[in-house]
Amino acid sequence: MPSALKSNNSKLWEDCLRYVSLRIKKSSFHTWFKHSLGVLDENDKLTIMVPNRFVADWLADRYSELIDEAVREVNGSAVDFFFEIKEESDDDGQTKIEFLKKPAENPSNSNRDNFLNERYRFENFVVGGFNQFAHAAAMAVAEAPGKTNYNPLFIYGGTGLGKTHLAQAIGHFIYENYPQKKVMYATSERFTSDFITSISNGTIANFTSQYRTADVLLIDDIQFFSGKESTQEQFFHTFNDLHQSRKQIVLTSDRHPRETRGLEERLLSRFASGLVADLQPPDLETRVAILRRRTEREGTTLPEDVLYFIANNVTSNIRELEGCFTRLLAYSSLEKSSIDLDFATRILGKEIINPRREITIQKIQKITAEFFKIELSMMTAKKKTSEVAIARQAAMYLARKYTACSLKSIGDAFGGRDHSTVIHACDLIDSRIRSDFEFGEKIKNLSALLN
Secondary structure (H helix, E strand, O other), X not given: OOHHHHHHHHHHHHHHHHHHHOOOOHHHHHHHOOOOEEEEOOXXXXXXXXXXXXXXXXXXXXXXXXXXXXXXXHHOOXXXXXXXXXXXXXXXXOOOOEOOOOOOXXXXXXXXXXXXXXXXXXXXXXXXXXXXXHHHHHHHHHHXXXXXXXXXXXXEEOOOXXXXXXXXXXXXXXXXXXXXXXXXXXXHHHHHHHHHHHHHHOOHHHHHHHHHOOOEEEEEOHHHHXXXXXXXHHHHHHHHHHHHOOOEEEEEEOOOHHHOOOOOHHXXXXXXXXXXXXXXXXXXXXXXXHXXXXXXXXXXXXXXXXXHHHHXXXXXXXXXXXXXXXXXXXXXXXXXXXXXXXXXXXXXXXXXXXXXXXXXXXHHHHHHHHHHOOOHHHHXXXXXXXXXXXXXXXXXXXXXXXXXXXHHHHHXXXXXXXXXXXXXXXXXXXXXXXXXXXXXXHHHHHHHXXX
């Protein structure tokens, strides 16, 4: 299609978006419509391009009538429309990093507790390619708690990547938009503490009532239930009661349910029965955007070279990224100094500049292949001799241990293998390390070569 015609035909969707933006909440518009593109072809068929299948399914299921209404209003007549997944090259220069607008002021809510941090709202969450799916899933649950197939919603990822932020943002959103619903947020430690206290005080009935009458239950860091058999038993029944009543459950963890050790299989199978969404470390552009967003919130500014200095050196943890920003502001205030690159280097240099080179999957594959004396190409090949298989499994184990990559990313890097293959490899190596001292020493020596 000629570019001029495409531009004219795209205007229909732009006008539809303006119509839609007046009919739904700003946060919902941002999540589901903001990144869409629409083109009307010569056969009067409207193609709506969206970032991924998740968004396409949600729009088709929840907003088809509104889209049809918008098209009729703008075009004067109905047209057929369908959704298409937008390729990266179709972004037309649009950035994936956007900021949500602040929602309406909180209505009074008798169910509100003091366990939600005011900072952890959707409008303060910077969205990029690394967390777009988890953010969209969280918004879907917040908009329709207990009414989607994403129950439970299980969000996992490394330390400081935003799991708690998303869980609490769901709580804030539901408080504001569904004031009649009872929202219960607790860390796994708090759930355990409440349970132990109820046993000590003979108030177990109060404990079960507190948690099992929730319309929305948010449990943070579920992995810390590991090894606590009585707590797991209690949570199993709490989970079942809520789930059977179609109440919304949101769980966070540092790893996928299949990788979690020390939890009963019946719990893990339930955790994976809804939607599992992972959070990856942010890319450079998103790290800079997070710092810029923090400067806006603090009402201050930092030079671009300082922002990039921090973002280039803190690569895997959003909490640490913001901690560096806070440290700079504190020292600037104490010393009454302006913040420039020299100042940032002096204050943060020893803390964040890591002299070790970043450990990547490619580096692990290369060093492991040399260590086991096999060709590097065997890391991605289909060959399954015992020597090659052990080397490949060891490399997968080390990739899981020393990088923040997801199971899928690791599997892709090893010739497009499934995530279950990666889990199996890690289990085999871990088991052999514990049972074979000599092999364990070999893996230790291999690990030392990576640093």
